[in-house]
Structure formats: C-alpha cells, structure tokens
Amino acid sequence: MxxxxxxxxxxxxxxxxxxxxxxxxxxxxxxxxxxxxxxxxxxxxxxxxxxxxxxxxxxxxxxxxxxxxxxxxxxxxxxxxxxxxxxxxxxxxxxxxxxxxxxxxxxxxxxxxxxxxxxxxxxxxxxxxxxxxxxxxxxxxxxxxxxxxxxxxxxxxxxxxxxxxxxxxxxxxxxxxxxxxxxxxxxxxxxxxxxxxAGKKAGEFYTPQQVSKLLAQIVTMGRSELKQVYDPTMGSGSLLLQLGNYAKVGEYYGQEINGTTYNLARMNLLMHGVNYSRFNLYLGDTLEEDHVDSMTFDAVVANPPYSANWDPAGKLDDERFRKYGKTAPKSKADFAFVEHMLYHLSATGTMAVVLPHGVLFRGAAEGAIRRYMIEQDNVLDAVIGLPANLFYGTSIPTCVLVFKKGRDRNDVLFIDASSDFEKGKNQNTLPDVDVQKILDAYKKREDVDKYAHVASLDEIKENDYNLNIPRYVDTFEPEAPIDIDEVKQQLAEVDQQIKDAQAEFDKLASQLVWTDKGDHDDK
Known part of the structure; x- marks a missing residue:
C-alpha cells in the first residue's frame, strides 16, 4: 500500500x-x-x-x-x-x-x-x-x-x-x-x-482490536487457509472476524450467552461480507450447552469472562472435562473454558485465549488441571503477559495462553510484554510495534533478556508447575549504586541548612515586642 x-x-x-x-x-x-x-x-x-x-x-x-x-x-x-x-x-x-x-x-x-x-x-x-x-x-x-x-x-x-x-x-x-x-x-x-x-459491561461484548489482532496472528501463523474457526465466547464477533484478515476462512462458528451481544455478532459478520451460509452462531451458555457437539476446529480463539461462576456438578461425566480428573472451582470457570476449547481444537490446530494471571499459579484443582495439560497432554505452547488496563471494564493485567496439539517439543515459551503499552485517558493500548514484537518473539522462540524465555519441562517441574511469568522472565532492573560519601555530604549540608534556619528564626523571635501590654499582663 x-x-x-x-x-x-x-x-x-x-x-x-x-x-x-x-x-x-x-x-x-x-x-x-x-x-x-x-x-x-x-x-x-x-x-x-x-x-x-x-x-x-x-x-x-x-x-x-x-x-x-x-x-x-x-x-x-x-x-x-x-x-x-x-x-x-x-x-x-x-x-x-x-x-x-x-x-x-x-x-x-x-x-x-x-x-x-x-x-x-x-x-x-x-x-x-x-x-x-x-x-x-x-x-x-x-x-x-x-x-x-x-x-x-x-x-x-x-x-x-x-x-x-x-x-x-x-x-x-x-x-x-x-x-x-x-x-x-x-x-x-x-x-x-x-x-x-459502557463501563464494566463492555467486556461482555468487546475485545480491543489490538488484542484481537495479536490472537488472530498467533493462531494463523504459517497457515493461509482455515477450514473452520471457533470462538466459544464470541461477544460481538470482532475476534472471529480478525481471523479472516490473516487467513482464508471457510466457516465461522461461535457461541454467546447474551442475546443482545449475539445479535451484534450476527450483524457484524454479515456486514463484513460473511454470507449467512458461512457462519453458525449460537445463543446459550457454552459450558452448559455445547452447540458444536464433537466438532473440531483449525483455530480456536476466545476472551472469556474472567473467573466467572459456573456449575461443576456432574461435569466429570462430560467428555470435555472428564480426563482431567478434577473440575475448575465453582467461582473460577477459567479452566473450564480452556478445557472446552481444547476439546474442540483439531489435531493440528492452534488456540489462543485471554485469561487472568490467576490461572498461572492458583493451586488445588486448577493446579492439577494445569499440570495435566503440561505433563500429560503437552499442549501448552506459550504464556504471554499483557499490560494492565487494556480491557474495558477491568484494570487487571491479563495473559494469553497459546495451545497446540501434536507438538514435537515439550518446552513452554514465556513472554513478558507487560511494560509495552501506550497510556490512554481511560484504557492503555497495545501499539502495532509492540504487537509485532510479541509475534517476532513467539516465532523465533529464543531467550531475550528481560523479555522472553524458553522454559524446559524440567524447569517447570522444579517450579511445581507454577507458571507465574516472573519465575521465568527476570525483568528486575538493579538500582544504580549509591555513593555513601556523597550521601553523607548531602546530609551534612541539610543539617547545616536546618541549623542556619533555626538560628535565623531565633533571631527574629527575639526581636518581637508586645504591642498591647495590658493584654500581656492579664495573661
């Protein structure tokens, strides 16, 4: 252009x-x-x-x-x-x-x-x-x-x-x-x-465009065509549509729990030139009503509601959750969405999902699920830390988890992009140059000082499957060495300034006289 x-x-x-x-x-x-x-x-x-x-x-x-x-x-x-x-x-x-x-x-x-x-x-x-x-x-x-x-x-x-x-x-x-x-x-x-x-409600229907671009480019990397793509929490459909900007998409599939937002998504796809025959969008709770049944997809993307409530009762009888042996907590459905997405990811597909940092280190059932995904399934490919305050409705920092099936390696790439953003009036933004920086690091898959690290399975085991990014990417910046002699000199100068000021004050106070002697005598 x-x-x-x-x-x-x-x-x-x-x-x-x-x-x-x-x-x-x-x-x-x-x-x-x-x-x-x-x-x-x-x-x-x-x-x-x-x-x-x-x-x-x-x-x-x-x-x-x-x-x-x-x-x-x-x-x-x-x-x-x-x-x-x-x-x-x-x-x-x-x-x-x-x-x-x-x-x-x-x-x-x-x-x-x-x-x-x-x-x-x-x-x-x-x-x-x-x-x-x-x-x-x-x-x-x-x-x-x-x-x-x-x-x-x-x-x-x-x-x-x-x-x-x-x-x-x-x-x-x-x-x-x-x-x-x-x-x-x-x-x-x-x-x-x-x-x-829209404040807090905005997160229900909109993923910032730069984040959508990042996820779309990750899951389409190295692929010019995608037969079928899927977003189980599609909002207004913007994240799904981004996939079509980086690869030729055959059919779009998505699901949304909010009726108004579901209508926005259907309008959005139609107005972007996607014929009704090329999309299948469903209204309903993804974790309770799996409308895509046993289908699998070349690319799966999502920005699900963070730490949402759900009902795990009986879910271990569900094929999507059974093999993990434990269910995500009732008050934190994050891993339930991940499990659902992995179930629908094809054997050669790539999946990217935005989640709160808690999924990286919380223990109990979530720790067991995380361990299974890393050790047994070997599907976790990368963990990318994003800046705080990127999303409408929440200021918390988030991360992108990238999953792939059929991997020929068992390491995990960690990228800390939390410091790369432009500050806005209400929300921070992720500039194109920083999106590209993340994509370059993901593609090269090499250690970059204070930015990226390829962690071996043994290293992750040593950390007890805790994926908290600072454990793998050290971004600590040492403070400049302090010159003690210079500090002493500065303190001595400050002490002298205080003494001089006190002496001046005492001198001025001694020169004060009472202008109303009668009042003074009464006291």
Missing part, C-alpha cells in the same frame, strides 16, 4: 468516525450508551441489508432492463424475483421498505416509526422456512421503536428516528467512492466507542 493511499484511508476513517459519532449524539441525550448503541447499529445494519437487495436485484434484472421496483410490480416477475433474492442473500425487502424509500417518506413528511417496524418485521418474515431463518431470527429485537425513551408520542419518536435515518443517508457507503471498508469500519468504530462508555 502506498503512503498516499494509507493517508487517504486514514482521512476517510477519521471523517467517517466523526460523522457517525455526531449521529449517535442525536440519541445519547435520551438514553445510555448500551441503549442507543442498539438503535444506531440496527439502523446501519438495516441500510446494509437494503443496499444488498438493491445490488443483487440490479445485477439480476440488468438483462431485462428493469429496475427492482418495476420488476416487483409485474405479477409474472414478483415471486420469481423474491425467491431468487432470498436464495442469494437469505432475506428479502420489498421496494416500499428499502432504505431510500424510507428516506423519501421522511423528506415528504409521510414517515412514522411504524413503517420502519413493519420493514424490519418483513425482513425476518421473509426468512421463515428458509435456510437463513435461524441466522436472521430476532436480529432487530433490541431496537425497540415503541420505547418511550425515543419520545412520549409517535410523532416525537418518528421525528428522532427520521433524523438519524437522514443523517445515515448522507454517508456514502459505495466502495467506488472510498478506499476503506465503510460498513466494517463503521461497525467496529461504534462498537469500540460504545464499549468505552
């Missing part, structure tokens, strides 16, 4: 972000970030679906020299057009409900939110009985157009939503006009901005 093209992309991204956040501000006065997020992203997604229908319809009808509206108005075309489009993109939108049609109604003063509600309902209804039905079911359920927070009358709600639609209509989403993935950038930017304002 030329410097000029890169500069153009940066400028276009900045302009896009500025305009999108301005649109979001039209809503933010009425509700909190988690609420107006659903309206903004929902409307952007609806415009995307509308554009998709128009694009495919134009191509399909070009030989007949008909517009989509003209063809749909002809009885002998209508059903065929609908069936063909549903087969191509998985859904259908009538001409009257297309985004430009809604815009015209707003401009003509004939719009109300009921039209938009009918439009989104029609999208879902068009998928009923189709292969795409489960992928579109409930996609817009978080965009409540009857909510009083949009206005206490239909007219007020219509005016506010209409204003947002018109603002979105003024942004060009045509690739010919731009050198960036507008929809993808829009979605990623807004998810990140909403995460910044």
């Amino acid at each position: 030329s410097e000029e093209t890169h500069t153009t992309q940066t400028q276009q991204q900045a302009e896009l972000q500025k305009r999108l956040w301005a649109i979001a501000n039209d809503l933010r006065g009425n509700m909190d970030a988690s609420e107006y997020r659903n309206y903004i992203l929902g409307l952007i997604f609806y415009r995307f679906l509308s554009d998709q229908i128009v694009e495919h319809a134009d191509k399909m009808l070009a030989p007949d020299h008909l517009t989509f509206a003209e063809a749909y108005a002809k009885p002998d075309y209508k059903d065929a057009v609908k069936d063909e489009l549903v087969g191509q993109v998985g859904f259908f939108i009538e001409p009257q409900y297309l985004f430009p049609s809604l815009v015209k109604n707003i401009q003509d003063g004939h719009f109300d939110v009921e039209q938009l509600q009918n439009a989104v309902n029609a999208v879902q209804n068009s998928t009923l009985g189709q292969e795409s039905e489960s992928d579109f079911r409930g996609l817009f359920e978080d965009m409540d157009l009857s909510a009083s927070r949009l206005g206490n009358t239909v007219a007020k709600r219509s005016a506010l939503i209409g204003k947002v639609i018109l603002s979105l209509a003024n942004i060009s989403f045509k690739e010919a006009d731009l050198k960036i993935d507008v929809l993808g950038d829009a979605y990623e930017y807004l998810i990140g901005q909403f995460a910044a304002g």
Whole structure:
C-alpha cells in the first residue's frame, strides 16, 4: 500500500468516525450508551441489508432492463424475483421498505416509526422456512421503536428516528467512492466507542482490536487457509472476524450467552461480507450447552469472562472435562473454558485465549488441571503477559495462553510484554510495534533478556508447575549504586541548612515586642 493511499484511508476513517459519532449524539441525550448503541447499529445494519437487495436485484434484472421496483410490480416477475433474492442473500425487502424509500417518506413528511417496524418485521418474515431463518431470527429485537425513551408520542419518536435515518443517508457507503471498508469500519468504530462508555459491561461484548489482532496472528501463523474457526465466547464477533484478515476462512462458528451481544455478532459478520451460509452462531451458555457437539476446529480463539461462576456438578461425566480428573472451582470457570476449547481444537490446530494471571499459579484443582495439560497432554505452547488496563471494564493485567496439539517439543515459551503499552485517558493500548514484537518473539522462540524465555519441562517441574511469568522472565532492573560519601555530604549540608534556619528564626523571635501590654499582663 502506498503512503498516499494509507493517508487517504486514514482521512476517510477519521471523517467517517466523526460523522457517525455526531449521529449517535442525536440519541445519547435520551438514553445510555448500551441503549442507543442498539438503535444506531440496527439502523446501519438495516441500510446494509437494503443496499444488498438493491445490488443483487440490479445485477439480476440488468438483462431485462428493469429496475427492482418495476420488476416487483409485474405479477409474472414478483415471486420469481423474491425467491431468487432470498436464495442469494437469505432475506428479502420489498421496494416500499428499502432504505431510500424510507428516506423519501421522511423528506415528504409521510414517515412514522411504524413503517420502519413493519420493514424490519418483513425482513425476518421473509426468512421463515428458509435456510437463513435461524441466522436472521430476532436480529432487530433490541431496537425497540415503541420505547418511550425515543419520545412520549409517535410523532416525537418518528421525528428522532427520521433524523438519524437522514443523517445515515448522507454517508456514502459505495466502495467506488472510498478506499476503506465503510460498513466494517463503521461497525467496529461504534462498537469500540460504545464499549468505552459502557463501563464494566463492555467486556461482555468487546475485545480491543489490538488484542484481537495479536490472537488472530498467533493462531494463523504459517497457515493461509482455515477450514473452520471457533470462538466459544464470541461477544460481538470482532475476534472471529480478525481471523479472516490473516487467513482464508471457510466457516465461522461461535457461541454467546447474551442475546443482545449475539445479535451484534450476527450483524457484524454479515456486514463484513460473511454470507449467512458461512457462519453458525449460537445463543446459550457454552459450558452448559455445547452447540458444536464433537466438532473440531483449525483455530480456536476466545476472551472469556474472567473467573466467572459456573456449575461443576456432574461435569466429570462430560467428555470435555472428564480426563482431567478434577473440575475448575465453582467461582473460577477459567479452566473450564480452556478445557472446552481444547476439546474442540483439531489435531493440528492452534488456540489462543485471554485469561487472568490467576490461572498461572492458583493451586488445588486448577493446579492439577494445569499440570495435566503440561505433563500429560503437552499442549501448552506459550504464556504471554499483557499490560494492565487494556480491557474495558477491568484494570487487571491479563495473559494469553497459546495451545497446540501434536507438538514435537515439550518446552513452554514465556513472554513478558507487560511494560509495552501506550497510556490512554481511560484504557492503555497495545501499539502495532509492540504487537509485532510479541509475534517476532513467539516465532523465533529464543531467550531475550528481560523479555522472553524458553522454559524446559524440567524447569517447570522444579517450579511445581507454577507458571507465574516472573519465575521465568527476570525483568528486575538493579538500582544504580549509591555513593555513601556523597550521601553523607548531602546530609551534612541539610543539617547545616536546618541549623542556619533555626538560628535565623531565633533571631527574629527575639526581636518581637508586645504591642498591647495590658493584654500581656492579664495573661
């Protein structure tokens, strides 16, 4: 990429972000970030679906020299057009409900939110009985157009939503006009901005982009194609999508426990050009409902909830957890997620997961599980310490554990990247140069003073399978030697300054006189 093209992309991204956040501000006065997020992203997604229908319809009808509206108005075309489009993109939108049609109604003063509600309902209804039905079911359920927070009358709600639609209509989403993935950038930017304002809840749906890039590049290293990939705690799907930036991905699989976040993930994949036929996303508790059953994947990535509660009762009867002999503690499900992921990792696959540092050294059942993974399965490939305060909702430092099956070595690479970050107003960030530094160290797998160490199995055994990074990477910086004579001289000078100051004070005090003798005598 030329410097000029890169500069153009940066400028276009900045302009896009500025305009999108301005649109979001039209809503933010009425509700909190988690609420107006659903309206903004929902409307952007609806415009995307509308554009998709128009694009495919134009191509399909070009030989007949008909517009989509003209063809749909002809009885002998209508059903065929609908069936063909549903087969191509998985859904259908009538001409009257297309985004430009809604815009015209707003401009003509004939719009109300009921039209938009009918439009989104029609999208879902068009998928009923189709292969795409489960992928579109409930996609817009978080965009409540009857909510009083949009206005206490239909007219007020219509005016506010209409204003947002018109603002979105003024942004060009045509690739010919731009050198960036507008929809993808829009979605990623807004998810990140909403995460910044969502506090503790942000961790439920967003992994910072730089961390996603790190995990994606680790699991795709040396591979140009991945048949199937999986994220068992996918959030908004950003981590899954990063895999597609570094390798050709066949099918995406993921699961998410939060319904709103599950909807975000489905929208996110669709807006990044992943056809509904190429992803299988599920709603539910991964540890309780294993929707991918006995499938295995070339790459598995995750940023699961840290030290979450779970129910280990009866789990040793579950094939995912049985061989370890013990279950993760009820109040710390970290290793339960790791076990689940390993169960679904193919014999030649790579897996990377973000976890709190406690998994490296906690004892009891977790210590036994950790030992089994290292000694019996020989699947732990690397431990990477990340800086603190990278993630929304928590300031704790985290680590990335990298696992591989079928390894031909039994050592473990330790990398301490905890000091490499840029300090931000609310969150620290991991610059590209530091991401690359980690990747280079992982690829070379060599000792680097105060940064990386390749620990043998014997060394890990000597540490009783405690993986706390400072045991393997010594980052201690000795203080400069102290010159005792110089310190003595400085102390002597300070003592003299104190004596001089005291003498000056005593001199001034002796010169004080009482100005009211009567008061003095009374005392």
